[in-house]
Amino acid sequence: MxxxxxxxxxxxxxxxxxxxxxxxxxxxxxxxxxxxxxxxxxESMVKCATCGTFVPLSHAVYDHNQVAFCSMEHKIEHSDQQK
Ligand SMILES: [Zn+2]
The missing domain is CATH 1.20.5 (Single alpha-helices involved in coiled-coils or other helix-helix interfaces)
Known part of the structure; x- marks a missing residue:
């Protein structure tokens, strides 16, 4: 026991x-x-070239000129404006 x-x-x-x-x-x-x-x-922030919103570096979208954007839509919008 x-x-x-x-x-x-x-x-x-x-x-x-x-x-x-x-x-x-x-x-x-x-x-x-x-x-x-x-x-x-x-994390450092970058400014969207279209709307001016600050986005984290890893969330930013870049075009061929290394310009930062908050979203793909703003990247397209920005490239449309330049035409
Ligand atoms: Zn934007």
């Missing part, structure tokens, strides 16, 4: 250790996600 009790305590201890490791991993993961979020917010 005492062997069974010790076995249960051992199993509980192992589960507890695994749970702690998991909790640590999850916390570390959410921290790194927060860090990535912060990096995105610090």
């Amino acid at each position: 005492i062997v069974r009790l010790l076995f249960f305590i051992l199993v509980f201890a192992i589960v507890w250790v695994i749970y702690r490791q998991f909790a640590k991993a999850i916390v570390a993961k959410s921290k790194s996600v927060k860090k990535a979020d912060k990096a995105n917010h610090e």
